[in-house]
Amino acid sequence: MFPALATRVLRTTDKRCLWKFVWNFGVKGTLSVEKFKRRARRGDYFPPFLYLSIINSCNLRCQGCWVDVEEKDAIDLDMLHRTVGDAKRHGNSFFGILGGEPFMHPGLLDLLAAHPDCYFQLFTNGQFITEKVAGRLRELGNATPLVSIEGREITSDARRGKKDVFNKTMRGLANCLRARLLTGVATSVCQSNIEELLTEGWLRELIQFGVHYVWYHTYRPVGPKPNFQLALRPDQLVRVRKFIVEMRAKIPIAIVDAYYDHDGQALCPMATGISHHISPRGDIEPCPILQFAVENISDRRGVFETMRQSEFLRDFREASANATRGCVVLERPDLVKELVLKHGARDTTVRGAALAELEAMEPRYSQWLPGEEVPETHWMYRLAKRFWFSDFGAYRRADHDAASKAQELKSRLDSARLAAHNPARGEPVMKESV
Numbered sequence: 082m083f084p085a086l087a088t089r090v091l092r093t094t095d096k097r098c099l100w101k102f103v104w105n106f107g108v109k110g111t112l113s114v115e116k117f118k119r120r121a122r123r124g125d126y127f128p129p130f131l132y133l134s135i136i137n138s139c140n141l142r143c144q145g146c147w148v149d150v151e152e153k154d155a156i157d158l159d160m161l162h163r164t165v166g167d168a169k170r171h172g173n174s175f176f177g178i179l180g181g182e183p184f185m186h187p188g189l190l191d192l193l194a195a196h197p198d199c200y201f202q203l204f205t206n207g208q209f210i211t212e213k214v215a216g217r218l219r220e221l222g223n224a225t226p227l228v229s230i231e232g233r234e235i236t237s238d239a240r241r242g243k244k245d246v247f248n249k250t251m252r253g254l255a256n257c258l259r260a261r262l263l264t265g266v267a268t269s270v271c272q273s274n275i276e277e278l279l280t281e282g283w284l285r286e287l288i289q290f291g292v293h294y295v296w297y298h299t300y301r302p303v304g305p306k307p308n309f310q311l312a313l314r315p316d317q318l319v320r321v322r323k324f325i326v327e328m329r330a331k332i333p334i335a336i337v338d339a340y341y342d343h344d345g346q347a348l349c350p351m352a353t354g355i356s357h358h359i360s361p362r363g364d365i366e367p368c369p370i371l372q373f374a375v376e377n378i379s380d381r382r383g384v385f386e387t388m389r390q391s392e393f394l395r396d397f398r399e400a401s402a403n404a405t406r407g408c409v410v411l412e413r414p415d416l417v418k419e420l421v422l423k424h425g426a427r428d429t430t431v432r433g434a435a436l437a438e439l440e441a442m443e444p445r446y447s448q449w450l451p452g453e454e455v456p457e458t459h460w461m462y463r464l465a466k467r468f469w470f471s472d473f474g475a476y477r478r479a480d481h482d483a484a485s486k487a488q489e490l491k492s493r494l495d496s497a498r499l500a501a502h503n504p505a506r507g508e509p510v511m512k513e514s515v
Contacts, residue, residue: 083461085333090293095261101222102263105200109174114355114469116172121354121473126398127388130356131168132177134369135161135189137361137431139181141206142242143231145311147304147370148181149431154361158188160378164359165196167383177202179369181361184209193221202227204267206241207253215260227265227296228254232274240273258291265337266292270321271300271311279324284332294335297325299448303370303410305432307442315446315453322448322455330459343466345454347447349408352401353475357394359384364429367397370410371417372435373426393424402475407449414442 090099113129120127139150156164165176178201183189193201200223207228210218218224230250231240237247257264266287268278277283279297287295299321302312313321322341329336342348350356351368358366364374365388375393378384388394397420401409404416418439420426428435457463 082330082333082459086335089288089333090263093258093261093291094263094293095219095222097222098219098261098263101197101200102225105174105198105223109198110200111469113172113174117355118473125389126354126395127168127171127173127385128354128356129173130175130177130350131164131173131359131384132179132356132369133161133164133359134179134181134361135183135192136181136186138185139206140185140208140243141182141246144240144242145300145302145304145306145308147372150181152431154431155186156359156361156363156378158191160363161188161192162195164378164384165192165199167385169196169199171385174198175200175202177204177356179204182206182209184214190214190217190221193218193224197221197223199223201225202265205229205253206246207250207257208246210253210256212256212259215256215262218257218262219260225263225265226253226257227267228257229267229269230254230278231269231271233277236273236277240271254290254292263293264291265294265296265335267296267298269300270297271313273311275313275317275321279321281328281332284328284334288332288334292334294337296337296339297321298339301370301408301411302445303438303442305434305438307438309443312445315450318446318448319450319453319455322453326455326458329457329462340448341455341466342471343457343463345456346472347406347449347454348472348476349401349406352398352406352409353471353473354398355470355473357388360429362429364427365391365394366429367394367401368410371397372429373421374429375424375426393420393426396420396424398475405447405449406472406476407447410442411445411447412449414439414444 117129136155137149137152139148142150176199182205183203184205203224203226205226205228210226228250231237234247238244254264268274270279299313299318300311302309325336325338339350340347358369359378360366363378365376365378366372366374376387376391380387400416400420405412410417421436457466
């Protein structure tokens with residue numbers, strides 16, 4: 082599998098783009114993680130993977146989106162330069178760029194051009210990537226478009242709230258591949274697309290089209306209009322994990338996931354400290370779906386010192402890791418509310434309803450399903466995860482009583498589902514088990 086993947090990437094990717102990926106992301110990114118590990122051993126945290134939502138605005142209206150896409154909030158270019166520059170000075174080289182739709186930010190390409198020594202992953206629906214834009218990305222060489230596909234024609238229109246979404250997105254994807262960019266496809270796996278896109282056939286279609294990697298992540302029902310019917314059941318969460326592990330050892334396409342270590346144990350990148358999030362208003366949040374903050378990147382200390390000294394982030398990491406190896410927002414919204422109130426964190430949304438949305442949430446299962454661990458089987462993924470994407474000891478203090486915590490969590494979730502059952506809403510109680 083790996084030789085075929087490497088051959089395909091070498092044959093279809095611009096050499097300058099590939100070199101930037103190998104050096105800026107591969108070599109320098111590895112060194113960044115090593116610096117993170119050394120700092121973490123001292124109890125000093127600054128994430129090697131920093132994710133910036135640079136703009137709220139988006140041309141689509143996806144089901145379950147938590148972003149205020151009707152608004153015009155955006156981080157100005159000077160502040161983006163300052164934030165990236167400060168992180169670079171402390172060893173970072175990789176940045177995830179999100180939105181809204183990041184290509185709607187007028188300064189996006191200028192940001193990439195100003196930091197040729199960094200590597201950027203652009204989370205996009207692909208519809209603004211024209212041949213001209215793709216050509217400019219090839220000239221810059223230091224960015225990989227990660228194009229979101231949420232289903233085929235009919236499913237995409239329903240999931241993303243507009244017409245002809247799939248075809249328009251595929252045109253943007255084709256422009257990336259014709260420009261010989263290192264290109265990926267992301268999918269938020271949910272009830273409406275799991276049968277269409279979590280298949281070997283779909284992966285082989287992407288390979289034939291020229292795509293180099295895919296990123297499967299699971300749908301999180303949060304925000305002002307969470308669609309709970311789209312959320313996966315526990316058996317489907319296990320199915321996703323098994324599929325990824327099997328395909329990694331079989332299909333010549335790289336597959337990214339962010340919720341498991343090399344032994345298949347669940348983890349949360351926020352709880353481990355390996356990544357945090359910056360909102361379009363510059364607010365420093367634990368992760369994208371936790372829309373509360375105490376600090377902002379406009380703080381004169383700079384993003385490095387502000388994150389290192391944040392009691393809010395520290396408390397969120399430690400409390401989350403002590404409560405669950407899964408998603409604290411889904412499993413323990415009560416704990417999230419407690420932490421928000423404890424620190425007097427402000428609502429970072431434009432709509433100003435994040436706390437009410439949190440209070441309305443019902444506890445749900447996430448990736449932590451003790452007894453259902455699926456270890457990596459391919460040596461490359463197992464080795465890479467073991468050294469550069471593990472829990473970094475974040476759960477060590479809590480693991481001794483993981484079984485009792487799992488049982489407590491199951492009881493909480495089952496009780497919450499029974500208490501919240503409302504036949505009029507068409508949400509039957511699910512007999513889920515771990």
